[in-house]
Amino acid sequence: MKITEEFINSIAPNQNAVTNGLGLVKKNSFAKLNISNDETVLFGECKGSGASNYITSADFINQDTPVFRCTCPSRQFPCKHSIGLLFAYINGKKFEAAEIPADILEKREKIEQREEKKKAEGEKGPKKINKSALKKKIAAQIEGLELLEKIVGNFVQAGLGTINAKTIQIMNEQVKQLGNYYLSGPQTVLKDFLLLFEHGNDREEIYSQAVDLLIMMNSLCRRGKEYLNKRIEDPELESEQDSMIAELLGHAWQLSELKTLGRVQNDVGLIQLCFNCFASEGRNEYVDY
Template identity: 30%
Template sequence: MIERWSRDQVLALAPDAASQKAAAGVSAPAKWLVTGVTGAVVWGECKGSGAKPYRACVDLSEPAYKCSCPSRKFPCKHALGLLLLWSADGAPPVEEPVDWVGEWLDQRRERAARQEAREKAKAEAEPTEKAEKVTDERRARQRAERVEAGLADLERWLRDQIAHGIADARRTGLRDWDELAKRLIDAQAPGVSSAVAGLSRVLRHEDWPARLLAEYGLIHLLAVGYRRSAELPADLAETIRSRVGFSTPKEAVLARPPVRDHWQVVATRDEERDRLVSRRVWLHGRATGRPALVLSFAPVGQVLDASLVLGTTLDADLAFYPGAAPLRALVAERHAPATPIQAPPHGIRVAEVPGLIADVLARDPWTESWPLILTDVVPARSGDAWHLTDHHPKEENAVPLLPSAAPPWNLAAVSGGHPVTVAAEWTPDGLRLLTTWDEYGRVVTL
């Protein structure tokens, strides 16, 4: 049985002095049409200004309050007045509460049961979650050990290659690189494995020895960088982890501070490899001038993400993956529907390209492509080679196009000898043309 409270104990529950005064005004028995005490619950119906009385009840075990009045104070004057009446022995004991009190008690019991079930489920899940966490940590340690061992083996292999020379690379390289790439897959370093497997492309060039040495140098730099990542700045260490093959969960990316801008969709490109299609969507921040790459993947025959439409602008937050030269991003939130690009984006001059790429490579030496918006350029031909040049006769700045690409006749047709804005993808071998804008401001795929 609940011990009866004193008047001072009841008034101490009031949220303010005004509530104490108002409670005293409704604590007289004449104000209450009916009152009762059932177990630990005091309840009653108090006369109000309207036709219906205010229904108030208090669960003394917590205490918890309920009243039908519109007051925002908690507890309200009616609940306090009821308690004052009860403390003065003005509420008689009743075996069964009225219906509305019983409904309130049933609701409280249901909520308590749900809360108890949640707590029980949480308590039961905690050992499983702890076990999963321990398992994840153990797997992470095991992978780190395998990667370290695999890259240590890679460093020894590279030292042997340099010690014995690379003259036989044309004869034995493909077999050696394939075997090494498989060992790096076993070591759970897929990024390095892909770099090794791609070494065969250098043999297509006349200056393959110089190119091969450069590639060996970059792979060795990656292995040493991973081994000494604890000594490096955090963003560079993240870049190296990514290049080695560690992925960053989407949840972790979306938790990073976003960058809001009006992002212009300036180019898209699909690429198929190993029965998997990747879609690369290049964005350009209208205010920040910042480039962004949104990647999506799908098996061959399935539909790729088509939410980013070429030639449109979206007011959105982008969350960038961590790194020394962050480029890849996720669309975190859209603030408005996409709208057509009204004018070509503002870009850079051809003369600024070497400095920009040098800055990117200084931050991430393993960069293989970077988006560019080039302003006031025209396509030009020198023998069989094509390049983009500034539209200024006195300047001789030019950026070569990919030698393997088809002649850019469609760009020449759009340009007609006049300067245009071009979106292109820089690669070490030359520019890959993506899009341009005609004289009416319409985007043209190249």
């Protein structure tokens, strides 16, 4: 394993992770330190805030793309425990030789299977478009945007002051309906709109944000229908690349699509300028930037 301080700094999500990882080593927080017999995996246990130790590992079966795992709840990757594990190694801490844990071997196998599947799919070439299924999906999306257009129109006509607990309860059911129309993007915006009235107290601030979201939803309806009507006429028409409308409607780009569009580059270096993580209530998940 080619591990140096420069390497650790290069993979750390931020300086805090480096400082905290090194701090774990200085405090002797690692209860166990192990290295596999073939010297491809570092793994161990680190004391944390919980009752049980965190189990962390660094798998160097592929030197260029090591895999880090940890049972801690941190959203940073690699976390400070994985960083600490590497610092313990380069600082000469004693690592006991041991067999590679079964769960790591199992995860290695899954990664290999995924890579083989990707390779096989790449050799087959891009998937053929099921025009009939795509037309049905696009028709459903257009129908969903028409529903959203009515919802936005009702809010504008009735006024934001009429929104109450009963309105929110009814509208939450319509938020769920948008999921049936393959419109995860507009669904999230509408959910964010309703959450303003569920949790906010400052009416002036709520109304200001609510108007912005109404404008966004109106724009999504107008621009989205234009885009989808073009695609339903020609199912082989590529998703728009010069605007974010496909993504805003909920499209998730597949690697095969990006390859076909010539949007894939290999052996590219990336520099992380910052890291931000927040809980999106509308999406009901954590978002990392």
